[in-house]
Amino acid sequence: MKTLLVLGAALSLALPVQAAISAKEAERLGKDLTPVGAEKLGNGRDIPAWTGGLKQDTSHVPGAFHKDPFAGDKRVMRIDASNMEQHKERLTEGQMEMLKRFPDYYFDIYPTHRSASYPQYVYDAIKTNATRAGLMKYGAGVTGATMSSPFPIPENGLEVLWNHTLRFRGHSMTYTAVASSVTEGGQRMDALRDYEYFFQYSVPGAQPEDLDNKIFFLKRKTLAPAQMAGSITLVHETLDQVRSPRKSWIYVPGQRRLRRTPDLAYDTADINTNSIRTVDQVDMFNGAPDYYEWELKGKREVYIPYNAYRVHQGDLKVDDILKARHINPEYLRYEAHRVWVVEAKLRVGYSHRYSTRRYYVDEDSWSIIYAEEYDADGKLWQVTEAHTVNFFENPLVYTTLEVTYDMESGRYFAEGLDNERGSTLNFSNQLNADDFSPNAIRREAVR
Template identity: 40%
Template sequence: MNRNLLSAAVLGAIFSLASGSALAKLDAAEAARLGQDLTPTGGLKAGNASGTIPAWTGGLTQPPAGYSADTGYVDPFASEKPLYTVTAANMKQYADQLTVGHQALLAKFPSYKMDVYPSHRTAALPKEEYAKIAKESTQVDLAPGGNGMLNYQGTSVPFPIPKSGIEAIYNHLVRYRTSGYQTTPVEMVVQANGSFTPVRREAKQMMASAMGNPEPNRLFYYTDKVVSPESVAGIQTLVHEPIDQVTEPRLAWQYNPGQRRVLRAPQVSFDTPVETSAGLRTMDMVDIFNGSTIKYDWKLLGKKEMLVPYNTYKLASRDLKYKDIIQTSHLNQDLVRYEPHRVWVVEATLKPSERHIYAKRVFYIDEDSWGILAVDLYDGRGELWRLQEAHALQRYDVGSAFYVSDVSYDLQARRYITYGLMNEEKPARFGLKAELKDFNPAALRRSGR
């Protein structure tokens, strides 16, 4: 890994941030780089020396011909063919560009492959977001201890030039997903024999900064309802997510249809298993990573050129059925597109005083969208346990690189779980409007009835 890590000057002071110092916010000279040699979100504007990663020229901001919100996203790169395919037979040739998890999958499953296509830096945000980033990057700072933000007013990239691992993670946590969204994500636990049962949900999230009367110290409001199968239908979860989770832990409630009661749910965090995931997904694996950062020490290892899932329009096609996507041992890899991109590499090591099923996590974060694209997850013995992979595409209709789905492979149990696929569901809605009353426990109770 170290051979290709970029030793940029911005990394010089990262380790002084262990206790959360005032180095997080940018000075005027650093902020002036945004939109110049850096993109407005902090990525390197130039391509790489070999030409495999192009320069960023504004991203994909206009829908291709034929796009309709009702029929789904048109793939602007549908005519492209893979440049090459990484398999178990040739993976040593590309090992320096592969996550540890991808190498393990290639070695474990002979049918697993990675089709690599030309790289397209499609990530783009609305122009008003760029203005917020430029303004707030000189104001937002880490809270004492690093597990929160000071002076945060809702920008989607508070730390465009990260100087610590925790800053890069915060960029992922608050990345732009419009004011709010409503989705119908499907979760599928895939057994070793390839069998699966879709668990369907209705989910809604609103960013607090987009609401007219947010409570203090609020990042977002989220609600989730399981609608099928019948054995778990009716379970509901409500989350009020704080910005600083040290001074105020996450507030969560759950509605149990059997008891017909709404109860506080402090367990909706960290490594508590998601109730429908058969133990394959923890609460803080939702959205690849979410919630408090307090259990880990975060180290920014640098930036690296890697092969990562990107522009996965094919996987989002509404012409596909779930049986076309789900296969034994892994997804149908003919539908997953990989490209060379630069990613920030962040290593999270469990603090000696804390407990979690993952002793170490290594995150690979896209330099342009700040979405986490892959994670290597290690158990308490230091052995690789699981790989998370996120499938993102540029939603050119709303200016967000919101995930199409994500998958977590359990390398020890030979099972995997997917979340977020909506090929057979209603399309997602973005730019929602909502009020606080839509996200209170009473609303959860009314919905349960």
């Protein structure tokens, strides 16, 4: 009976439900709303109006670490366990739990800068998306959109989620970084990896029918430790992952062959994290959303990690950042911002290790900045933070450090530690889909 229920649900996912807004509504973009759909005005207190974000800096050398444009800011206040009750209206449940568990942890609050900005052609695409994008039933996919977030004036939680999934992240991206799982006692298991992305969804001039149901292509190659060196993960990320699930392959040097991995989805343990997080927690959330019912809870003003240029510097050591039980709060920056709050409840008939998931989505970039995952008993299990910066040579907002805390085991996982690599994310390399074919990976593996 369960098989029939799931099959019936999967079939119904293919039915499109149009959610495009009218041209009149879309005219709000760039007026009372920013070009991406955020409220342009501030709150009259500590959240300023959006005035365009950081300007593009074409003189920035691709791959170089970014100078902190807000280095001169003075800290507004520090929130820790001793005063968090005074500020709980702007703290999430996960943040308060962190402060309770870790007496030496704190949030340094700085002046808010609405620094998010994107190229004009991205704004133009978002406005076009607004009047033609459609959402598949249960959010299986999106139709009629390209380049960036399809629903700048969202009406439900799934639209907000897809705004994150399809947000503009450039056209190609390469970088090398350390990912580390850290025990409660501070012992680390580090892995050094090369990452390459090609975002087919964001190809300039592409129409929805040109996408071939692809969002992006990813190749991740492990360089160290020695026993893992040479392993490669290849992913073809699809737009409708229920009708056509993502395609993925793994190359293991000892086996000397590239093999398909049909289970790289949902709550499959991400083995590269020592099983701290699941595959669908990468990039805060990824993949098909059909296992959950998604509810838009509204907006809140929350202190969130933002403009994380201080931790995004080449003169820091990984040892400076990773400490026992949590990363070093000395290098973190938090600001007051408005976020969309979306809550996901596990659907009847489906199984996942998280029964409830809550996401806090930055209104200015559509990036999930904060996530909380709960077990079957409703107990907080994990907390994840995305520390973002504006890569102002492009410009675009993307994560420089992502951290997942496991409240049950006391371990945590950090990804994106490129501080000792001599360079950071580089968006200037011209990659294409041919670079991510299985044959291309086979040729690379034998070299």
